[in-house]
Amino acid sequence: MLATPGNQPLYRQIAADLWNRIRTGTLRAGEQMPNETALSEEFSVNRLTVRQAVAELQRVGAVEIRRGIGTFVTEPPDLIEVVSMLPVRAQQSDSTHDALSARGPSAVSGEPLRSVIEQVESFGLASGVDAAVAARHLDSGPADIYRLDTTMIRDGRPWILNSYWLPSDFAAAAEHLPQYGLVVHALKLGLGFDLHYRWRAFSASAADFDEAARLKVAAGSPLLVRDGVTAVADGRAAFFVRRRMRGDTAKFVLRYAE
Amino acid sequence: MLATPGNQPLYRQIAADLWNRIRTGTLRAGEQMPNETALSEEFSVNRLTVRQAVAELQRVGAVEIRRGIGTFVTEPPDLIEVVSMLPVRAQQSDSTHDALSARGPSAVSGEPLRSVIEQVESFGLASGVDAAVAARHLDSGPADIYRLDTTMIRDGRPWILNSYWLPSDFAAAAEHLPQYGLVVHALKLGLGFDLHYRWRAFSASAADFDEAARLKVAAGSPLLVRDGVTAVADGRAAFFVRRRMRGDTAKFVLRYAE
DNA sequence: TAGTGGTCTAGACCACACC
DNA sequence: GTGTGGTCTAGACCACTAG
Secondary structure, three states: OOOOOOOOOHHHHHHHHHHHHHHHOOOOOOOEOOOHHHHHHHOOOOHHHHHHHHHHHHHOOOEEEEOOOEEEEOOOOOOEEEEEEEOOOOOOOOHHHHHHHOOOOOOEOOOOOOOEEEEEEEEEEOOHHHHHHHHHHHOOOHHHEEEEEEEEEEOOEEEEEEEEEEEHHHOOHHHHHHHHOOHHHHHHHHOOOOEEEEEEEEEEEEOOHHHHHHHOOOOOOEEEEEEEEEEEOOOOEEEEEEEEEEOOOEEEEEEEOO | OOOOOOOOOHHHHHHHHHHHHHHOOOOOOOOEOOOHHHHHHHOOOOHHHHHHHHHHHHHOOOEEEEOOOEEEEOOOOOOEEEEEEEOOOOOOOOHHHHHHHOOOOOOEOOOOOOOEEEEEEEEEEOOHHHHHHHHHHHOOOHHHEEEEEEEEEEOOEEEEEEEEEEEHHHOOHHHHHHHHOOHHHHHHHHOOOOEEEEEEEEEEEEOOHHHHHHHOOOOOOEEEEEEEEEEEOOOOEEEEEEEEEEOOOEEEEEEEOO
């Protein structure tokens, strides 16, 4: 039974009720919730109404639904912190990659990450609106820009979706990728470029259908987005990159020197 | 009628179909979609099935549903870029606030923001798990930490939710807030502190019910989260802050000096 | 008042995971 | 097979917004 009659729709009251059980510990992390039929009887509502409530709890990340098994209170995800130090006089490369290869001052919380590999999804001449935007970031014409899409695989699972836009003389990174594992390594070790940040930007977005499928999350899930332009020693832009990853498992930390 | 029979559920095929119409420009930004009854007749499915499809499009941000009016293809939101320069030898304050007051090298894309004010939601001694976490960030015991919750209002609308954890000698900022408008101004101008970054971190999360209500978005919407610790000149931590804002309207840019 | 989306029901059947 | 969540229907009524 529902304690609060309220003006809220039924499914929202039910969601609030269940949410309270989770907050107060009546339902604990990892614990299985009563099944939908049981809940619909408990609250004396149709099963669809319960489903609406549970779906909201899923979207806010309070519960995890495993088809054919049951619904469980979410356990805190293992967060991966990518740390970089600031100010950086000469940022030699890319903090994500550095953190992943776990050398230098950058590090990832907990044990260092192993077996992170970047996999080519597609490669070719860029076109359309994206190419024009990239061209602006890269201080070049849109005609000669290549687009490289990759997926970073961590512990065998898709972790970060990357889209690179590269002027033609940097595009060879795509060929060298299989050998070096990561795009930045291909540019540094394979092609001998000295890379440093020009700018980085953080935002958040809802996963579209494609991103959702590739990251194996629900469409609309929060993604952390990191855009940026990396340049070579003489100041020329080497690439514009957009990285997208699950918001609940990634965190970028910037430490400032005292 | 649906072109692709596919193994996908009906509502997903319908969502994909509508999504294609939007991508290809058959349905243009700002345009009103056919209403649910019309769509259910067009696809020969129940209205609920159409609703499920449209709900997904709403979650990925492709359409905007206005109750009592109709469903419209989303127009690109006006993004607010908060820019800060790096490296910063002595980061004098907080880039968010600086950008908002639009002075110095920090700036916000487009015209400078006016009438941004920070409003107290609650204030008191911190407790529970949060207090313990904050204490760790602040290098102090959890007993003497105050928590200040505020909402930043921009153009009359809620924009950023802030939670500050402050050691007792910085907590007076709460009293001075009404006079100075922003917490950081209260600390700098009101109390004379010289503030600088210790660290900042970016992540993304789904709006919980409280956040959703306060920001007037749907529960589960993507939020950009920026955590950080700001210290005073002698290195002591002044506060730990967590800011949450709509992911689709905020972007933090870090520019690196050449 | 007319048109739109929002909520809810009762019941059916399907798909998946585990035993 | 049994139990779980996933999809879909037909139909009803409610709540909001605009003219």
